[in-house]
Amino acid sequence: MKKIIYGSFIGIFICLLTACDTDNKGTVYSPVTEEVGFLTKNVKRELTADQNSFEILVTRSGKKGELTMPFTVTDPSGLLVISETVTFKDGEASAKIQISNIQKLQIGPEYTVTLALEAENITVGGFKETNIVLNRTYTFESIGIGKFTSEFFGESWNQEVQKAKEANVYKLPDCYVEGYSIIFNLDDAGNVVEFKTQQTGYEHADYGMVSAKLASWKREGKMITFGLEFTVSVGTFGVTNEILEMPN
Template structure:
């Protein structure tokens, strides 16, 4: 049973709460002194990129004082490891007209088929803190991923060396690509994803969060170190880590249906 994996780790880990994409301007507080003030809707935004979005990621920017025209300059920071030039800020400056309260920051990317089907692209958008509303939401972290249609291919068995346990594990496959997903693998709401090549070997396994939060150091993630396949069983060598360091490499195995 999955619930048993915390018995020997109860002092180290606690159940994580799922990240929720922010869609409402929860932090837009107005100064009320007549000066322009700006804010993002929240600290995080999750984006599913799909063929119908015109190769654009839209991030709303809110203005508190809507009197007169004003403008705000934005900057885009791309996470390390992402190909240079893959994402670009199409609106380095947003111009607000008199009475306008919401503007759109537009981040563009190339043809969706040029993006990895398994990758999570992380970036942040920000403006000068002195121009922020009292909420101080002048930076937003963006996690963008290709929208994939997953369907169940059955139930396999997952074994974790790190937690010393195993359980029946549903397995899903994307219709658009050879990408597999293990839903709610360690924690509900946190899937483990990977892609296979034509020979059935692992071709992509990006860093991803497990869903467990270290009591002192925060979210625990995994980094791919290699894999081995024997029949339907795929064994991943995964480095379990937090911002402050890591717990070493463990072998995690999924036996596919």
Template sequence: MKKYILAVFAGLLLASCDTDNIAALYETNAQNISFENEEPATVVTKASEITLPVTLMRSNTKGTYTAHYTLETADEGIFTDKSEGVAVFADGEWKTTITVDAANMQGGTLYSFTLTLSDEDIETTDTILGKSNNILTTVSVMCDYDWEELGTGYYNSELFEEGWDQPVYRAVGTNIYKLPDCLYKGYDIQFELSEDGNSLVNFEPQQMGYKHGTYGMVYFYAEEMEREGNTIKFPMYGLVMYNGQLATLWSGFTESITLPE
């Protein structure tokens, strides 16, 4: 019996060491075109005009290849596709970049567009290697407000079971608040209150910085608020990208900010 086990083990070792023919196990000539980013990307700028680069990738680098895509947006007069729906890969190149210009932006307004690969590029994707391809991507851009610092408040996170001193900013001439680097460095939390400050006008889904092990970046989203003195409580949702759209991962927890006096 021991000899049999050893013989099987030796056979497995020989099989694992035979790497010369690994490439022959599965080969494909498919390009497997994919946008680099699946999750929506947001760019904030002080300028009213900006050029936005978008990267596409492929798995087969042999020869040149021309991919096609369409741009869709509800924001008329803002975006111009400088690449005119065409992305060209040079021989030996596995990634290429197209550009979209944004102009005529008004301060504090979020503008978005979605790029989608052509049916031809999607249909020629390899069914094995191309399962995780991103056939579309959404990019948002905003010409930022002028912000004034109100002071330091206190943020309390029920999700992470901790609290901390938190700088608070407000956009000049508005009731829009920003909590810079709130839960993670580089990720701000932003929301808009009514004129009297007692109700929530807007809390858009926004990246909060934490990346889930399975679903990637988590987004915070709130539909309502409660106010007690200077403390604002948000019944929060934790959203993730699932099948190309935001879906609820967590709910039933409250995040709060106590504004400076």
């Protein structure tokens, strides 16, 4: 009788130990000796208003076996959705971290989010941490080809004009220099209500980047005359008339 009671006690004790061990189990990550890293320390992404996600690439030094790497997220906005682990599949040397819920961000302001890998070994040339600057922009659509006449440069050319789907914001892509756009806002009556100082893309040989600042404007039918002051870091070239003929 005592043996049965004693044996039962041992069995219960073992079961209790097993239950306690099960209760304390959580997600377990194997110690990582493999090198991992982000490709760049700083990233700037311009996202159109209709985009809701994008991906950041992470690399590792090997390809063998599946590897799950945790990382920390610092998102001051508190609006983005980002998983806190990234998984490399067997045979793959890179993986992607998805950042979503972008449409919760306002159009215009820049937002910064930081991702930091919880890894001791970083790939050669890679980075443990990456800072991502997000800028949500308008979705522009072409409304036709107009004509642009620049007194400052003494030239005229055919100019594509684009309009944002979300607002009365207009863009002249590659206006003075390829890769640099001129952007301005009109009200419902077609009057100029905003023209922020912006880089033209033209680099003066002695004074560097030339920017355009609105001094005045006038509209007559399809013709918009911008009185623009062209400036550099050391001063100004004065105000000249830059004329846009809007598309039909």
